Amino acid sequence: xxxxxxxxxxxxRYSLQEEEEEEDEREWCCTVDYVDSSPAxxxxxxxxxxxxxGNSHKDSIQDTSVPGYRVIVHxxxxxxxxxxxxxRNPEFQGKPLAVHQKHMVVTCNYxxxxxxxxxxxxxxxxxxxxxxxxxxxxxxxxxxxxxSYKITELLEEFTPFVERLCLDENFIDISQLVExxxxxxxxxxxxxxxxxxxxHVYGNQTLNIADPRHxxxxxxxxxxxxxxxxxxxxxxxxxxxxxAPNKLLAKLVSGIFKPDQQTTLLPESIQDCMESLTHPRQxxxxxxxxxxxxxxxxxxxxxxxxxxxxxxxxxxxxxCTAQRIHRLSFGEDDSCVVARGPPQSLSDEDTFRMCSxxxxxxxxxxxxxxxxxxxxxxxxxxxxxxxLTIRRTTASNKWFNRESRQCPxxxxxxxxxxxxxxxTVIPLVEIxxxxxxxxxxxxxxxxxxxxxxxxxxxxxxxxASPIKGSIGFYLTQKSPGKSDLSPNGKVRRQLLRQWRGSxxxxxGENTAGPLQGMESYQESLWxxxxxxxxxxxxxxxxxxxxxxxxxVDVFKELPAxxxxxxxxxxxxxxxxxxxxxxxxxxxxxxxxxxxFLFRSLTEEQRKLLVPPDIDCSPITSSSDTPRLDVPSSLxxxxxxxxxxxxxxxxxxxxxxxxxxGKILELGNVECERLTLPNSGPIPSNVDPKVFSELPxxxxxxxxxxxxxxxTVPKRNTAKLASKVKPNxxxxxxxxxxxxxxxxxxxxxx
DNA sequence: GTGGTGTAG
DNA sequence: GGTTCTACACCAC
Numbered sequence: 060x061x062x063x064x065x066x067x068x069x070x071x072r073y074s075l076q077e078e079e080e081e082e083d084e085r086e087w088c089c090t091v092d093y094v095d096s097s098p099a100x101x102x103x104x105x106x107x108x109x110x111x112x113g114n115s116h117k118d119s120i121q122d123t124s125v126p127g128y129r130v131i132v133h134x135x136x137x138x139x140x141x142x143x144x145x146x147r148n149p150e151f152q153g154k155p156l157a158v159h160q161k162h163m164v165v166t167c168n169y170x171x172x173x174x175x176x177x178x179x180x181x182x183x184x185x186x187x188x189x190x191x192x193x194x195x196x197x198x199x200x201x202x203x204x205x206x207s208y209k210i211t212e213l214l215e216e217f218t219p220f221v222e223r224l225c226l227d228e229n230f231i232d233i234s235q236l237v238e239x240x241x242x243x244x245x246x247x248x249x250x251x252x253x254x255x256x257x258x259h260v261y262g263n264q265t266l267n268i269a270d271p272r273h274x275x276x277x278x279x280x281x282x283x284x285x286x287x288x289x290x291x292x293x294x295x296x297x298x299x300x301x302x303a304p305n306k307l308l309a310k311l312v313s314g315i316f317k318p319d320q321q322t323t324l325l326p327e328s329i330q331d332c333m334e335s336l337t338h339p340r341q342x343x344x345x346x347x348x349x350x351x352x353x354x355x356x357x358x359x360x361x362x363x364x365x366x367x368x369x370x371x372x373x374x375x376x377x378x379c380t381a382q383r384i385h386r387l388s389f390g391e392d393d394s395c396v397v398a399r400g401p402p403q404s405l406s407d408e409d410t411f412r413m414c415s416x417x418x419x420x421x422x423x424x425x426x427x428x429x430x431x432x433x434x435x436x437x438x439x440x441x442x443x444x445x446x447l448t449i450r451r452t453t454a455s456n457k458w459f460n461r462e463s464r465q466c467p468x469x470x471x472x473x474x475x476x477x478x479x480x481x482x483t484v485i486p487l488v489e490i491x492x493x494x495x496x497x498x499x500x501x502x503x504x505x506x507x508x509x510x511x512x513x514x515x516x517x518x519x520x521x522x523a524s525p526i527k528g529s530i531g532f533y534l535t536q537k538s539p540g541k542s543d544l545s546p547n548g549k550v551r552r553q554l555l556r557q558w559r560g561s562x563x564x565x566x567g568e569n570t571a572g573p574l575q576g577m578e579s580y581q582e583s584l585w586x587x588x589x590x591x592x593x594x595x596x597x598x599x600x601x602x603x604x605x606x607x608x609x610x611v612d613v614f615k616e617l618p619a620x621x622x623x624x625x626x627x628x629x630x631x632x633x634x635x636x637x638x639x640x641x642x643x644x645x646x647x648x649x650x651x652x653x654x655f656l657f658r659s660l661t662e663e664q665r666k667l668l669v670p671p672d673i674d675c676s677p678i679t680s681s682s683d684t685p686r687l688d689v690p691s692s693l694x695x696x697x698x699x700x701x702x703x704x705x706x707x708x709x710x711x712x713x714x715x716x717x718x719x720g721k722i723l724e725l726g727n728v729e730c731e732r733l734t735l736p737n738s739g740p741i742p743s744n745v746d747p748k749v750f751s752e753l754p755x756x757x758x759x760x761x762x763x764x765x766x767x768x769x770t771v772p773k774r775n776t777a778k779l780a781s782k783v784k785p786n787x788x789x790x791x792x793x794x795x796x797x798x799x800x801x802x803x804x805x806x807x808x
Numbered sequence: 809g810t811g812g813t814g815t816a817g
Numbered sequence: 818g819g820t821t822c823t824a825c826a827c828c829a830c
Contacts, residue, residue: 407821
């Protein structure tokens, strides 16, 4: 087993130095001395394990070298989304509130539950039951994700053995914290008689301090209570906890007393606890499919599962699954708590009633992609794979299975993926459209009700060419007075937090409000903070004439000329950013994402902004040019827009995303001189109409760009494209500074 | 090793 | 079935 770089090298909290600090700050907290950063001390050996779903974990950090009774805590935030929303909108406190995604209520607070509202109820139904209910759309998970990671981080202050189950649930293995505390309170092996259980005990079972298992669980309950207190002090959210000898049981009992309570399960009550479940489906680890198959076997109760012949079960479900769920039915679960670190993939998806046109598919894919690119930029890692998932409804048969296709991301595109949407959106959309066409015969009628875009195989960019915004970038920067980048330094701790998405200071350094800093990361998205408010420092919400729905703070972050453009657009009834009630929200969202301008352009206009390094235009294949691994049987996309300005007449293909340079070529061809308002000469292969519809400033930017490119030594790019290696081309002098380019609004570098 | 699908929470 | 994610096992190639 190996510790991930994240776990050991990048996480200062697990260093010895930090342990000493932790001891000072919180004397009751056990030191984390089983993870030693010194090279002489080998990392703890982990056992391959499996979680409740049967997934094995080769990189578990469970330390099997320490004997003793396991104590696992499961913390489940109480109606998480609703709590977050009440925190963000204190005026909603005490009112019935539900959070919905599309037409479904996904969670609601206890006031709404009192009215009969429940999860997975339609919004319509919920409002009928409770007309005064506050309804909040929870489709944008950004805030929830932020707070969720903050909570995990707070828990990691106790121990590194924290496993995120989902946004609002964590498992914590506190076995070693318990052992430490035991050593501290037990003098000469004698346990004080005043050991108690914090919170409820399952079945009101009496604690027996003569039983070392009871003592450990009791101490565990105290640690769990402290964890809940830390969470509440840190983010003002309450949660319920379960304390038990394994993950399965901890999860089962955490929900018994809610909200803001906890339950400890003593070993003698395990069988009672399991038998209290009315159906196998209630066992975490037995999902709807498995439960259905059990139903076919006539197994509809825990007792039925426990007593069913294992060999028959194995025949039907396979040996592995059968044995696993059979053991689960007895409350046995030896799976380890696995700190997984950063997510292995980032995805975004959207559902809709029906989508049957390619244009709409493209638009939705682009929206998902831009949203994902922002998260990716913040993450700092680079994906090697992109995946498109769809759910379609055929005319003959309604089915809900998902289908997906994926492909590697071309190297040169991968390297640019974190620099800004201009560089990558269009080629990535083209890739995704190809993947879509790989699944759907677009020549016939199709209906799609879900689209999901996923970046997978996330890797750190090499330190040799770190991407700004990534941890790698900061680690290679030498800034005066901040040279402490040692594994134990607080700078590193902050970097970790930046990666996590909360830029606020260390606990203890910042005692301000619970949500402070949660949104601060947005300021740095796409490098907008590099060009910031000093452009127009006096602007305020009251005098800005901003269109409704635009966040003043975000607006102030924008360059002055863009601010003017927005105001001008707002005052014009024909402005591109004109808002209707629905559009207001998307405008704000886009502003927050820093992509509003890009999105306000037509596709053809955007293509003009594609930087020269990435090109989707067709190029004759070359042996030394990396190619995207999409089967050539894909139907070629006869997209005329792509062919515009192409080097040759080949049909556009995903495979042809090459670093050659559409704009570079534009700058090198003999230009037809056109007379347009604000115009100089524009390249012959630029549609004058498309160009003329661009905002004047963009026209000027492009003209300047083209003019500059004309100073680049002339060369036959069509030939060059097939000869020059990608890396060499990436470093070619054609890469013009973006300081005066509209691209600066999108690029941080 | 890669890609597609299914299961799970 | 309904949402929005994230993760991983298993299988085919």
